[in-house]
Amino acid sequence: MHIFLDLIKVLLGTVWDVLPIALIIFGFQIFVLRKALSNLKKIITGFVLVLLGLAFFLEGLEAALFPLGKLMAQQLTDPSFIAHGKALSELHWLDYKWVYLFALAIGFSTTIAEPSLLAVAIKANQVSAGAIGIWGLRIAVALGVAIGITLGVYRIVTGTALYWYIITGYVFVVIQTIYAPRMIIALAYDSGGVTTSTVTVPLVAALGLGLATTVPGRSPLLDGFGLIAFASLFPIMSVMAYAQISEWKADRLHKKST
Amino acid sequence: MNSLRAIFTSLLDSLRDLLPIILVIGFFQFVVLQQTIPNFGEIALGIVFVVIGLTLFVHGLNMGLFPIGESMAYAFASKGSLFWLLTFAFSLGFGTTVAEPALIAVADEAAVVAASGNMIEDSERSRDTYSFWLRITVALSVGFAIMLGVLRIIKGWPIQYLIIGGYIGVVIMTVFAPKEIIGIAYDSGGVTTSTITVPLVTALGVGLASSIKGRNPMTDGFGLIAFASLTPMIFVMAYGMVV
Numbered sequence: 250m251h252i253f254l255d256l257i258k259v260l261l262g263t264v265w266d267v268l269p270i271a272l273i274i275f276g277f278q279i280f281v282l283r284k285a286l287s288n289l290k291k292i293i294t295g296f297v298l299v300l301l302g303l304a305f306f307l308e309g310l311e312a313a314l315f316p317l318g319k320l321m322a323q324q325l326t327d328p329s330f331i332a333h334g335k336a337l338s339e340l341h342w343l344d345y346k347w348v349y350l351f352a353l354a355i356g357f358s359t360t361i362a363e364p365s366l367l368a369v370a371i372k373a374n375q376v377s378a379g380a381i382g383i384w385g386l387r388i389a390v391a392l393g394v395a396i397g398i399t400l401g402v403y404r405i406v407t408g409t410a411l412y413w414y415i416i417t418g419y420v421f422v423v424i425q426t427i428y429a430p431r432m433i434i435a436l437a438y439d440s441g442g443v444t445t446s447t448v449t450v451p452l453v454a455a456l457g458l459g460l461a462t463t464v465p466g467r468s469p470l471l472d473g474f475g476l477i478a479f480a481s482l483f484p485i486m487s488v489m490a491y492a493q494i495s496e497w498k499a500d501r502l503h504k505k506s507t
Numbered sequence: 508m509n510s511l512r513a514i515f516t517s518l519l520d521s522l523r524d525l526l527p528i529i530l531v532i533g534f535f536q537f538v539v540l541q542q543t544i545p546n547f548g549e550i551a552l553g554i555v556f557v558v559i560g561l562t563l564f565v566h567g568l569n570m571g572l573f574p575i576g577e578s579m580a581y582a583f584a585s586k587g588s589l590f591w592l593l594t595f596a597f598s599l600g601f602g603t604t605v606a607e608p609a610l611i612a613v614a615d616e617a618a619v620v621a622a623s624g625n626m627i628e629d630s631e632r633s634r635d636t637y638s639f640w641l642r643i644t645v646a647l648s649v650g651f652a653i654m655l656g657v658l659r660i661i662k663g664w665p666i667q668y669l670i671i672g673g674y675i676g677v678v679i680m681t682v683f684a685p686k687e688i689i690g691i692a693y694d695s696g697g698v699t700t701s702t703i704t705v706p707l708v709t710a711l712g713v714g715l716a717s718s719i720k721g722r723n724p725m726t727d728g729f730g731l732i733a734f735a736s737l738t739p740m741i742f743v744m745a746y747g748m749v750v
Contacts (some may be wrong), residue, residue: 252552267703269602271589274575274707277595282582295571298563306560313553314528317544330540347539354534358527360610362557364564365705369732371565372573372709376724411690412681419674425514426667433721435666435730442736443705445697450609454628468618473689477697480735481736494591 252312259311260304267300303447304365310448318355319455325351326459338465342406345460348398352456356398356480359449360391361507362456366443373436386489390440393487394480398453401479405467411475417483426487433492436459439487449480514562525554528612558706568706576710584718589661596657598701599708600735602697609698610645614638617624617691617743624748641746648742649699652734653708657721658729663722666730678743686746695743696736 278286286292324330325348332340360366369422370383426434445453453476461473544550556668583592604610618627618634618641659669675708681689699706708731716728 252556256556260659266606266608266701267671269606270599270703270707273595273598273602277591277598278579278582279589281595282533282579282586284582286575286578292575295567295569295574297571298509298567299534299703300567302560302563302565302567304560305556306564309553309556309558311553312556313515313550314532314557317550318528321532321540325535326541326603347535347537348698351531351539354531355528356592359525360560362524364561365700365702367565368568368572368702368706369709369719371568372706373725374715376713376728377740394745411693412678415693416678416681419678423671423674426671433724435726435728435733437672438666438733439709439731441695442700442732446609446700446705458639470623471687471690473696476694478693481697491654492588496537 251415253309254340256304259308263300263307265267267296271296272285285483296432298403299505300314303364307447315451318452322351322355322452322456326456326463328463332462338428342403345402345406348402348406348460349457352378352399352402353395355456356395356449357391358454360394360444361387362430362448363446365446366446367442369443371481381433385437385495386440386488389491390444390484390485392401393440393484394444394449395483396487397479397483398456398476400483401476402456402460404475404479405457405472406464408464408466408472411478415478415482422482422489425486425493429489430492430496433489436490437485437488441465443484445477445480450477453480454478508712515561517565518558521533521558521565522529522703523560529554542693544631547677555571556557571708572703572706577714581713581718584715585741592657592661596653596711598649599704599711600653600673603701603737604649604699604706605642605646607699607701607718608641608742609701610695611625611638611697613691613698617641617688620687620691621750622748624685626685626687626747638720640750641681641743644742644746645695645699645739648733648738649735651730652738655710655738656734659734660712660722660727661719663727666733670737671739676741677744680741680748684744684747688744692740692743692747693737697741700735704735708735709734 331344366387370386373381373386374383457476458469458473461467461469516638534748615638618638621637622629622634627637712731713724713728716724
């Protein structure tokens with residue numbers, strides 16, 4: 250039954266994290282705006298629900314998915330699993346095929362479950378009056394994260410410098426910005442930051458550290474980092490691509506009907 | 508009866524959100540690694556927790572976080588004081604970041620990297636100091652980012668010029684920053700925005716853009732998170748150069 254005890258601990262931790270936010274909000278509300286909130290009761294209920302929800306969510310992840318996922322990341326990057334008796338230094342980058350597949354799959358699936366992305370998708374759907382689909386946006390972002398993390402894993406295996414990838418990515422983003430529909434640009438930039446949070450970071454960090462420990466010549470301290478950077482850059486591109494494809498489809502449909 | 512049904516549907520929605528992870532972990536566990544699931548009962552209970560948690564979170568979002576973010580945006584817009592709005596934006600960015608658990612973890616690791624690269628003395632005290640000021644640096648950069656983002660919404664500046672300017676800043680800093688800090692700096696952009704900050708800040712931006720005449724909530728309302736994930740990279744590299 251210690252899962253319930255842990256739940257209470259996590260809940261207290263979440264309350265502690267939210268405290269500064271609540272203080273700022275209510276402080277400004279009372280001392281600067283000096284206006285009573287008309288639906289205070291509802292808002293406080295909402296805050297309590299968010300706290301409870303996050304506590305359940307985090308404790309559930311901690312009890313079920315993180316131990317298994319982290320262990321899996323270690324096992325998949327373990328020399329005995331990858332090398333099959335060969336010397337580590339003789340390995341070809343393709344020998345890490347399961348690691349790439351795991352990176353792709355875990356990047357996609359953890360992003361779909363990311364609560365902050367869900368929040369932004371709900372808001373974008375409301376604001377765009379339905380033009381941006383909740384699922385469309387989430388899948389576009391998840392694909393971006395999946396591709397980004399896989400490429401990041403390839404970088405750790407091959408040992409190329411991180412900044413070349415990131416700078417090339419920036420160039421792509423700038424070029425895409427010129428051609429993408431204007432309404433999507435701010436949202437696309439935002440989606441880079443929201444993807445990496447509660448669910449994705451712990452699993453991806455375990456993958457990066459495990460891999461950097463195994464691959465000869467990599468240091469976990471220096472090369473273990475960088476996966477998050479990939480995961481926050483690639484969704485920008487995939488979301489703009491999603492908007493470009495939707496626009497192109499709509500154009501074609503429009504031309505057909507006229 | 509109806510509300511029971513609504514709860515049931517949203518629980519199902521949450522389960523569907525979680526299904527991909529369950530499938531991925533199941534596939535790798537059974538097919539690739541060929542192992543069984545240890546302590547199945549606890550894992551099943553954990554999954555139930557995650558589903559309940561996600562459902563409560565989404566309800567709380569629509570009841571609490573979104574409305575408060577928006578109503579504050581309207582209140583600030585009608586009050587018309589730019590000074591207080593910017594102060595609020597800065598405090599929100601700084602306050603939500605400085606105690607962020609993910610950031611604390613990254614800052615501690617950064618201190619270890621810095622010590623092993625002989626950038627600082629390898630003692631617990633100097634590592635703690637390094638990690639503490641790194642956190643302050645990142646929190647300041649996020650406060651600055653939200654402030655700048657709010658100013659952009661008010662003035663209606665196109666976001667792409669600011670972001671591209673930020674990218675150029677990152678590239679220039681990369682050239683001069685110590686090699687050890689680059690990976691951490693790039694990662695720090697992603698870890699600053701937490702699950703509670705994101706909905707609040709998004710609602711604030713969208714609310715501001717809808718209450719100011721001539722702004723479009725879609726093109727102008729989003730983008731605050733983008734600033735908050737860009738500035739930490741620049742600030743952390745600057746920190747690495749100074750310390």
